[in-house]
Amino acid sequence: xxxxxxxxxxxxxxxxxxxxxxxxxxxxxxxxxxxxxxxxxxxxxxxxxxxxxxxxxxxxxxxxxxxxxxxxxxxxxxxxxxxxxxxxxxxxxxxxxxxxxxxxxxxxxxxxxxxxxxxxxxxxxxxxxxxxxxxxxxxxxxxxxxxxxxxxxxxxxxxxxxxxxxxxxxxxxxxxxxxxxxxxxxxxxxxxxxxxxxxxxxxxxxxxxxxxxxxxxxxxxxxxxxxxxxxxxxxxxxxxxxxxxxxxxxxxxxxxxxxxxxxxxxxxxxxxxxxxxxxxxxxxxxxxxxxxxxxxxxxxxxxxxxxxxxxxxxxxxxxxxxxxxxxxxx
Amino acid sequence: xxxxxxxxxxxxxxxxxxxxxxxxxxxxxxxxxxxxxxxxxxxxxxxxxxxxxxxxxxxxxxxxxxxxxxxxxxxxxxxxxxx
Numbered sequence: 001x002x003x004x005x006x007x008x009x010x011x012x013x014x015x016x017x018x019x020x021x022x023x024x025x026x027x028x029x030x031x032x033x034x035x036x037x038x039x040x041x042x043x044x045x046x047x048x049x050x051x052x053x054x055x056x057x058x059x060x061x062x063x064x065x066x067x068x069x070x071x072x073x074x075x076x077x078x079x080x081x082x083x084x085x086x087x088x089x090x091x092x093x094x095x096x097x098x099x100x101x102x103x104x105x106x107x108x109x110x111x112x113x114x115x116x117x118x119x120x121x122x123x124x125x126x127x128x129x130x131x132x133x134x135x136x137x138x139x140x141x142x143x144x145x146x147x148x149x150x151x152x153x154x155x156x157x158x159x160x161x162x163x164x165x166x167x168x169x170x171x172x173x174x175x176x177x178x179x180x181x182x183x184x185x186x187x188x189x190x191x192x193x194x195x196x197x198x199x200x201x202x203x204x205x206x207x208x209x210x211x212x213x214x215x216x217x218x219x220x221x222x223x224x225x226x227x228x229x230x231x232x233x234x235x236x237x238x239x240x241x242x243x244x245x246x247x248x249x250x251x252x253x254x255x256x257x258x259x260x261x262x263x264x265x266x267x268x269x270x271x272x273x274x275x276x277x278x279x280x281x282x283x284x285x286x287x288x289x290x291x292x293x294x295x296x297x298x299x300x301x302x303x304x305x306x307x308x309x310x311x312x313x314x315x316x317x318x319x320x321x322x323x324x325x326x327x328x329x330x
Numbered sequence: 331x332x333x334x335x336x337x338x339x340x341x342x343x344x345x346x347x348x349x350x351x352x353x354x355x356x357x358x359x360x361x362x363x364x365x366x367x368x369x370x371x372x373x374x375x376x377x378x379x380x381x382x383x384x385x386x387x388x389x390x391x392x393x394x395x396x397x398x399x400x401x402x403x404x405x406x407x408x409x410x411x412x413x
Contacts, residue, residue: 035368038368038369042372160367160368213368214386215386215387253375257379
């Protein structure tokens, strides 16, 4: 168990970009009609956004970053930290972050690197950025965290377990640091269950993603509710005070089981599975952007990511972004 | 809530989850027409909901019949094996 807390940072805005091209699970020819109905009912997933062949991941990252900067009125030369969480870069090296840094003309002092992480990646990325900002201790420092994948690159068109679930998206999260603030910006519980390595993996020789759905269900049920309860206890907060609980959008069956085990009411747990599917590390920021509205008070929320690794990461953060909204279709 | 340690209730549960009639403890679950990756997950989820037992893919691989799964559940509940 890695329980930790950070100070001084806050999320200023979230922008998510998705391909406009969608695939409809109600028309999926891999399944019979009754299987398609059952799939949509139990996974909650109707549409998946899939990038056309030849589209580069880095271009989506750059576009999401540009839209975020425009909405926050941040210039690219004002970015102090730029971190990308992905498992589907266009090439093994150099990093996506360095590529975008060059394309957008960020300054030499911008701290840039990539993190290889999937479904828990937003929470791991947020902890990394918050910690880096605390280390920099620069008043008003700005960071951009990118989370997303083109999972369709790893999808076997004949795989009945993987194909109906995964979707492509990239989120850009703008984070600002207030060096004079002693306010806690997050409580984190970051865990790894490496014996679950085989539950989701890309395997040679075909390089397609294979998923043991039953094992994903088992690891999730065994570790995620406990991870959340330990986090809440560590924070000293009361569960009923939380404005919302946003889980990684795995599938509805898994998520509803977690929600019930963790004791959150339906109205506090938003879903974006129907329209956007499982977009890996982008699911939580994508869902936050969709579910948040101006009517909410500035208040604490729970975020919880879990999956490939097997990795589990939850956080309690204060959340009142200036920029949020539905994903932008490209 | 069904008592899945009771073999008849377990078979009733399996028939409901897999939407098929005429099952018995000797039924080989992989040969049931409605057995699929999604229905297997729903079945495992139902076992967890009713019996608070987690069955892994390795557990399932060691079973052939519904009776084997039932024995696994009974053993887990009575502490004969770690969950």
